[in-house]
Amino acid sequence: xxxxxxxxxxxxxxxxxxxxxxxxxxxxxxxxxxxxxxxxxxxxxxxxxxxxxxxxxxxxxxxxxxxxxxxxxxxxxxxxxxxxxxxxxxxxxxxxxxxxxxxxxxxxxxxxxxxxxxxxxxxxxxxxxxxxxxxxxxxxxxxxxxxxxxxxxxxxxxxxxxxxxxxxxxxxxxxxxxxxxxxxxxxxxxxxxxxxxxxxxxxxxxxxxxxxxxxxxxxxxxxxxxxxxxxxxxxxxxxxxxxxxxxxxxxxxxxxxxxxxxxxxxxxxxxxxxxxxxxxxxxxxxxxxxxxxxxxxxxxxxxxxxxxxxxxxxxxxxxxxxxxxxxxxxxxxxxxxxxxxxxxxxxxxxxxxxxx
Amino acid sequence: xxxxxxxxxxxxxxxxxxxxxxxxxxxxxxxxxxxxxxxxxxxxxxxxxxxxxxxxxxxxxxxxxxxxxxxxxxxxxxxxxxxxxxxxxxxxxxxxxxxxxxxxxxxxxxxxxxxxxxxxxxxx
Numbered sequence: 001x002x003x004x005x006x007x008x009x010x011x012x013x014x015x016x017x018x019x020x021x022x023x024x025x026x027x028x029x030x031x032x033x034x035x036x037x038x039x040x041x042x043x044x045x046x047x048x049x050x051x052x053x054x055x056x057x058x059x060x061x062x063x064x065x066x067x068x069x070x071x072x073x074x075x076x077x078x079x080x081x082x083x084x085x086x087x088x089x090x091x092x093x094x095x096x097x098x099x100x101x102x103x104x105x106x107x108x109x110x111x112x113x114x115x116x117x118x119x120x121x122x123x124x125x126x127x128x129x130x131x132x133x134x135x136x137x138x139x140x141x142x143x144x145x146x147x148x149x150x151x152x153x154x155x156x157x158x159x160x161x162x163x164x165x166x167x168x169x170x171x172x173x174x175x176x177x178x179x180x181x182x183x184x185x186x187x188x189x190x191x192x193x194x195x196x197x198x199x200x201x202x203x204x205x206x207x208x209x210x211x212x213x214x215x216x217x218x219x220x221x222x223x224x225x226x227x228x229x230x231x232x233x234x235x236x237x238x239x240x241x242x243x244x245x246x247x248x249x250x251x252x253x254x255x256x257x258x259x260x261x262x263x264x265x266x267x268x269x270x271x272x273x274x275x276x277x278x279x280x281x282x283x284x285x286x287x288x289x290x291x292x293x294x295x296x297x298x299x300x301x302x303x304x305x306x307x308x309x310x311x312x313x314x315x316x317x318x319x320x321x322x323x324x325x326x327x328x329x330x331x332x333x334x335x336x337x338x339x340x341x342x343x344x345x346x347x348x349x350x351x352x353x354x355x356x
Numbered sequence: 357x358x359x360x361x362x363x364x365x366x367x368x369x370x371x372x373x374x375x376x377x378x379x380x381x382x383x384x385x386x387x388x389x390x391x392x393x394x395x396x397x398x399x400x401x402x403x404x405x406x407x408x409x410x411x412x413x414x415x416x417x418x419x420x421x422x423x424x425x426x427x428x429x430x431x432x433x434x435x436x437x438x439x440x441x442x443x444x445x446x447x448x449x450x451x452x453x454x455x456x457x458x459x460x461x462x463x464x465x466x467x468x469x470x471x472x473x474x475x476x477x478x479x480x
Binding site: 190 | 389392395429433436437440441442452454455459460461462466473474476477479
């Protein structure tokens with residue numbers, strides 16, 4: 001759940017070793033006579049994926065001239081559920097072709113001789129994805145309902161991509177990743193987790209007994225939320241981070257976008273911390289021609305809180321079990337209890353006892 | 357018996373020094389990490405202040421509900437297993453009692469981990 005950030009944080013020595021090989025790759029892929037890579041530096045973020053800013057001059061070929069690009073590759077500790085870079089590249093191409101606002105995907109390589117590991121290259125888009133900034137910025141406030149509407153329309157465009165798609169044959173079928181299978185996955189994780197989580201068990205039991213009827217699957221982003229889109233001022237410049245994409249219920253993405261875990265500084269703004277649900281839903285319904293099913297969204301919103309909690313625990317496992325010395329990851333595990341509070345708030349009509 | 361100042365008050369002071377005196381001296385790219393350090397210290401401080409009394413009380417309630425003393429890991433694991441199986445759903449009084457325990461457990465944990473989140477959700 002990391003993204004193409006705009007801020008270059010440091011020049012890396014390791015990067016210099018890759019410049020020549022990358023320049024040769026870009027020249028061959030674009031049909032240029034020559035490519036000069038003048039800048040190669042990691043971008044902030046990237047707990048799961050690494051993003052590198054690439055500044056390059058192309059002499060001839062498809063991209064002739066100066067280009068600002070991003071190279072995306074796996075961080076040292078990957079997450080099992082995420083797509084490979086080649087697969088993410090294929091999903092990004094499908095989204096681009098469907099008219100979704102994404103950084104244009106350009107080239108992919110699985111040759112470790114170029115950058116040490118598989119990667120793909122896309123155009124670099126301007127703006128910020130910083131969720132706390134977006135949800136706090138008073139200057140952005142008047143534009144946020146319109147941005148929510150635009151995000152609803154973008155999501156509807158993503159959901160126009162439906163199986164079967166030969167270029168996306170690697171994605172598991174909806175039957176393999178539907179809600180019942182996700183519930184089984186949550187329980188399998190909790191069975192391995194050293195500390196019992198009664199609230200999660202209670203919430204998962206509710207999910208199990210309230211499964212919605214099956215639906216025609218669509219391509220879901222599966223991490224569509226504030227923090228994973230870029231805004232340049234009030235202009236949406238790109239939907240990012242497609243590594244969890246897969247077939248699913250369209251309401252899954254809507255529930256994830258609206259769940260409390262992704263509202264950042266504005267818990268009261270139920271659409272991603274930026275607006276009420278109304279403009280987001282309206283944008284989605286106008287673009288798709290389909291009504292948003294409120295009950296289905298509620299189910300997926302409860303599931304989103306459970307999923308968020310499990311992800312939080314898995315992040316802290318990277319410290320607790322994997323030995324990764326990262327305070328941010330270690331602290332993320334504590335956020336699971338925030339999701340548990342939300343599960344209780346959503347599902348218990350009686351509310352908290354007065355002596356709690 | 358421990359000497360003064362207490363561990364929690366030392367943590368509080370150390371956190372204040374970190375955020376007020378040291379943080380402004382650091383370049384921007386290290387400030388997030390320092391805030392995470394301060395947050396970790398605040399959690400440790402709150403855990404020390406709140407102690408284990410409320411958690412022990414919840415465990416005693418569970419043991420009373422089950423009618424036997426099992427100890428923390430066992431009774432919590434049993435509770436989690438029973439919730440998964442829906443054991444309490446057929447009895448309205450049990451169901452209410454269970455939900456009350458879940459609320460108290462969650463609110464207690466958040467008082468330690470993130471009281472601001474509790475306040476933002478209108479809990480004291």
